[in-house]
Amino acid sequence: MERILPRSCLFCNTKIYCFNFLCFTPMIKGGSIMSTESSTVQAPDYSTGALARRLWGLVGEYRSDCLKILLVQLGVVILTLVALALTGTAIDFLHHSIDPASSNFREPFYFPWLPGHSPMLRIVELSALILFFALLRTWLNYKAFMMLAVTTEKDIVATLRSRVYDKMQRLSFRFFDANASGSLINRVTGDSRGVAMFFNAVLIPAIILILSLGVYLAYMIHLSLSLTLVSLATTPLLWWLTTRFSKVVQPEYTRNRELMDKLVLTLSESVQGAQVIKGFSRQKDRKAKFGAINDEVSSHQNEIFEKVSRFTPIVEFITQFNIIIVLSYGGWLVIEGKLPLGAGLIVFAGLLQQLSNQVANIANLANTAQQSFICAKRVFEVLDKPLEIQSKPNALSPHDLRGELEFQTVSFSYDGDDAELENISFKASPGQKIGFIGATGSGKSTLLSLIPRFYDPSQGCVRIDGHDLRDLDLGALRARIGLVFQENFLFSNTIAANIAFGHPEASFEKIQRAAQLASAEEFITSLPDGYNTIIGEDGVNLSGGQRQRISIARAILLEPTILLLDDPTASVDAETEKDILDSLETASAGRTTILISNRISAIRKCDRIHVLDRGRIVQSGTHEELVSQNGIYRTFTHIQYGESSRQEVSEP
Template identity: 45%
Template sequence: MSANESITTTELSNAKVVVRLLRLAWNYRGWCAAMLVLQAVLMGLAVTLVQVGGLTIDVIRFHAGSSALPPSLPLGFVFPVAWAPMQQVISLVVAMIVIAILRAILNYAYALTSGTLVQRKIVVDLRAAVYAKLQRLSLRFYSDQPVGTIINRVTGDVQATRMFIDGVLVQLSILAMSLIVYLTFMLRIHIGLTIACLMTTPVIWGISIRFSQTVRPMYDRTRQLFDDLVLRIAESSDGVAVIKTLGRQSAETERFHRANDAVQSQQQDVFAKVSNFGPLIGFLTQVNLVILLIYGGYLTSIGTLALGTGLIVYAGLLQQFSNQVGNLSGLAGSIQQSLTGARRVFEVLDANEEVKAPLDPWKPDRIRGDIDLHGVWFEYQPGTTVLKDISLHIRAGERIAILGAVGQGKSTLLSLIPRFFDPQCGIVEVDGVDVRQWDLKTLRRSVGLVLQEPLLLSNTIGANIAFGVPGASREQVRMAARLAVAHDFIMDLPDGYDTMLGEFGMSLSGGQRQRLALARAILTDPAILLLDDPVSAIDPETEHEIMTAMETASAGRTTFIVAHRLSTLRGSDRVLVIDEGAIVQEGTHAELVRQEGPYRAVAQSQGIEVTK
């Protein structure tokens, strides 16, 4: 694979990934700010709720005679003189209920904001960006990347990436804000008690950093193993007919179990690390509570610290502080998951596009279909030449057949015309203009492509034919189907053009799928038609139908036909014989069968009479 589009897991350091993630988060700064504001208000209400609860206890103790001094209300407020003790207590309880209701409403608003940001903004936008980039990458990229890896990057890795915004960045901000708020109130209550209760905090931070470094490679390995699992599923689904035919169901099931067990084992290792980390952090935070009860209880007993607004409020604040510190276990895991997923997503987004659109593209109103190749050399991997010094001139409307053994470069030659690849050396021209100067959309819409195994979508027959021209009328679709000799069999189906096709159109025969693909190509009215071995896997009777369709479709168009059956090539204006990436013979069918060479040998092997 070209270095331009290679993907490695070492290109992006954690620092670079974090910078990219921060840039991504900046795009959603309004939503993040709204979440932080809601959390700040919730935090203030939580502190207020704890304080009111402590105040209520002090009011009860004062009126019960357990305290000599009346508790002071915040902000200088005082109870009305006429209020009885029970009225004072009830007013505080009502205030607590109101605060609790406000917190519930704001928690709902926070959950709604977070859900909207994650599922309707970040995931949708990022997944669309990754998919759009995948559409721009050349076929070379797909030849090197397993399908499981591609699927996983668009799905699971995107989810892991968005986790950095809502599960890491926002949560870290909330954590920092919480620690500052709770620490400030705790220091206001008693500085010495705060220092004593937080002695374990540096230890917790050190353990968290060490844990994060340990699990990072484990999460990388988990994503790789999950790629393999998705690949197993994709391969077995696509090849189910072969698997059943060869009786390999048990073997494939065993392969899947091994891949699944590898993922499970890796996840268990990660879970074991997280499970050990969480209780350890929890234990250290509970040590703080023990210190509070011993030292804080002593301060309360000697009258230095009030019970309600002092010890009880402090206990509530310390518990909130400890909960935030305890979140480090989940936060550390989220950081590593998001960094692993983000690295894989950014590697796709950063992959250089091998085939780039020109700055000032050539976009003609009319295309004739003249094609010239000048000294074209091409290789997929350095040192492995696929095409060698190919030079050709094809007139507009000419029909060219290509013959050659498997792997000799026939399909590669065709792929250079719509510029799926660029040659390492040489020039490919359409209508006298280098394809690298063409507007890519204009060029490719001028080329109709029918593959050996055509792609049909899970949609109606009419929608499949109109795939390249979504706004085509039904009459235009019918006309294209008639030219492809597909109209009659379509009308024999229960719902005609509205018949729904299953995945890949497997409910149709090979010949029917080919004719639909040909109709789809015809509908775009291409000046150039590329037929890549469209009759290799069908029977002779169906071949006759396809040939009839191709004769009609190729009329007036520059046409390339790749085939192994000479019966498919006989009506061509010229036949090119390719061997080891080079053109070794060129001429009409009648000329080539009279010459000694590969073409004559193939004709004899297929029982075609040859003359000298």
């Protein structure tokens, strides 16, 4: 079956190759996340270490924001330590006040500024300090959270989405042939957010963990080296468990993203195909299909949650087990008088609890890291994809093209095996209208897609004004080509904006002139708001003929040298077809025009007609010449006009 072009854009549902050559925005630069756009054959490295390095490079673009967040978090860690130290001091002071003989209380360095105060007043003052530092810590936590949220959402997620979307718009159609639309939508939306999780849920928490370890361990060693060593004896076991858990869950998250792709694809098809689903009363079947995939996603996520749920309590138990060690060995140190109760054991236990909370979070860090790596791999697969169709470094950018088009022994295959086109050769002089006709699957749309370089020929070359298309600047080439499809997408915007889609800065006079040439102004001015009338999604509030004429006006506004018409009257009635053909007759005047159609009424006025069969040109000539020959063209005319005489078929 012939590949039907154009395809629908994944994000705005427009015809993607039309959108692709009109929207040619440079990719955002910066950071090691950018891929090398070359035709290198070396496969990218997507190992965990390589992904981690690339993600680190992405974070490097926001190093100043990271530094600010970490400084605030360091303040939180220090304030936590200060609050614990004050609490320990208060406990020791109370113990000393009740029984001075049994206490080895030593006044801390900050007590001299409280001389002559009663014990109760000192406790109140210490409590006030603890409250002050708690409020300050709360405020710093809030600032850190807001800074992290803004950096993640406003900067990382938004920028990454733009990069992935932009790269997709510049990739060739082979990429879209190989990837389902649900998967691509997921990579722009869900996977981009998943990559950002590495920043706000893995990297920053991991650095905070390291900061906490450094600050808390330094103070714990200051209190008691032996107690610190004993309390951290289970750390190697935690590391082993975390590493093993990561290896177990990584394949599960890969599978989870694949299932989410299927879910998004099913939902997208159900929305876009709502009319077909309702027309054939298949709502129950589609609901059952969506429900089955939804249940599969849910069941698989539950399996992951079950694994995480088993791992997390084990980590928490091991960290809590450390508290038992502290109370046992630390209690003995207190009894022996080697460690104060409040400023020693109580503060140490509090620090260990804080440390245990951070270490227990390793389970979540490992879990989130695996999700981020899977998402990162899927995002980088897009960003690393080499641009198959792009301009050469020193590409020619001719300002004026006459429109002399030539195919020289062109062959083409989508997969490298089965040829869609074989040894196609023809010429089109400036101002000529060349028609192509053939059965479905004969290669008509494929041939048309080679002219604006949506694909490059496998063999041979396509030339314009003697230049191989591969030697021309891609943007300059496509700016001189106008396209009208069988079904043209219209945006939910004003009629004027839709006509000016490829030339947004066009004046109203130019828009109006294009509409007049397309025979569209009469119906436009009859609408309530004229050119400012808002078109519904995909032009649902317009007839097929009206949508097509707006599309013709959109192509004319570009003032193209070459006009490509891909079966523009296939889906309209005879009366509308006549109106559209009249519009196209005006639009094609003075331009090299390539028309694809299986309607004799549309193609018969072409200067030359080529008949395609299984990717080869099997007949060529004018309408009168072809209808007088035995062959495919004459068969087409008999099918469409009946067994009429040769004279009747030849009449315009």
